[in-house]
Amino acid sequence: MGKIIAIANQKGGVGKTTTTINLGSALAHFGKKVLLIDLDEQANATIGLGFSQELLDYTSYDLLVSDLEARELIYHTQDRNLDIIPGSERLINLAIDLFKIDNKELILQIKLNLLKKNYDYILIDCAPSLGIALENALFAADSVIIPVECEYFAYEALPLMINKIHQVQTFKNKKNQKLTIEGVLLTKLDNRNIFGYKIIDKVKDLLPTKTFKTIISRSSHLQEAPMQGKSVLKTAFHSRSSREYRELAQEILENNNI
Numbered sequence: 001m002g003k004i005i006a007i008a009n010q011k012g013g014v015g016k017t018t019t020t021i022n023l024g025s026a027l028a029h030f031g032k033k034v035l036l037i038d039l040d041e042q043a044n045a046t047i048g049l050g051f052s053q054e055l056l057d058y059t060s061y062d063l064l065v066s067d068l069e070a071r072e073l074i075y076h077t078q079d080r081n082l083d084i085i086p087g088s089e090r091l092i093n094l095a096i097d098l099f100k101i102d103n104k105e106l107i108l109q110i111k112l113n114l115l116k117k118n119y120d121y122i123l124i125d126c127a128p129s130l131g132i133a134l135e136n137a138l139f140a141a142d143s144v145i146i147p148v149e150c151e152y153f154a155y156e157a158l159p160l161m162i163n164k165i166h167q168v169q170t171f172k173n174k175k176n177q178k179l180t181i182e183g184v185l186l187t188k189l190d191n192r193n194i195f196g197y198k199i200i201d202k203v204k205d206l207l208p209t210k211t212f213k214t215i216i217s218r219s220s221h222l223q224e225a226p227m228q229g230k231s232v233l234k235t236a237f238h239s240r241s242s243r244e245y246r247e248l249a250q251e252i253l254e255n256n257n258i
């Protein structure tokens with residue numbers, strides 16, 4: 001049975017999508033069967049893996065608003081162990097379109113139940129928001145990776161995300177008690193800037209057992225790879241970024257035994 005991990009932070013631009021693509025690719029590199037679900041109307045994970053939105057018949061929007069099964073919405077990427085349910089700008093209307101639906105937070109959980117057995121890991125790339133798409137991701141997930149950029153405002157935003165996770169763990173009769181924090185992932189570290197290291201210390205003080213040992217450095221390789229529609233493991237396997245995402249994958253594999 002696969003593990004569902006939401007990659008979430010309501011703060012924008014902290015490396016959620018970069019982590020979804022490259023961690024997914026790294027887990028696939030280690031032989032794991034991986035599904036990415038792009039739950040963001042910006043569809044950056046979809047575009048970053050080389051898909052052109054106009055050519056997609058179905059997306060994660062259909063997963064949440066139609067009767068289609070998750071398995072009918074899957075696209076294969078160039079990597080044979082890595083599949084994706086793409087994102088769509090139609091997700092902008094999700095809150096309105098689901099307005100009258102009962103238990104709308106639980107749609108994704110129900111849809112993924114059948115699919116879990118087909119994958120080792122399902123990674124959900126969330127939008128920078130605390131809305132209904134994020135709630136669906138958190139109710140479906142077993143754990144959350146919270147990417148935090150090594151800068152002050154990103155650190156300040158962290159308690160809000162942790163509160164949201166706590167709400168889902170304890171939410172009236174619909175709680176998802178199994179939800180855990182897989183880890184906080186520090187990203188975009190500029191190793192010439194001493195301030196980034198201060199943020200690392202502050203995050204480790206706040207969540208000592210929940211901060212990944214792996215830290216993702218700032219690198220142009222990670223900005224260039226999506227232009228080629230590939231992960232950094234495919235565009236620059238021997239780069240530091242590729243190594244760091246492989247180390248993150250190994251850390252997760254060791255923690256989970258899947």
Ligand SMILES: Nc1ncnc2c1ncn2[C@@H]1O[C@H](COP(=O)(O)OP(=O)(O)OP(=O)(O)O)[C@@H](O)[C@H]1O
Nearest residue numbers: 012013014015016017018128188217218219222223
């Ligand atoms: N380690 C890194 N080094 C350099 N640039 C990075 C790194 N991680 C991400 N970026 C760049 O920072 C920008 C934001 O990254 P990304 O899209 O992964 O963040 P996000 O949290 O998904 O953003 P959003 O909240 O808009 O969905 C992108 O241009 C990306 O290429």
Ligand SMILES: [Mg+2]
Nearest residue numbers: 016017040044
């Ligand atoms: Mg993103």
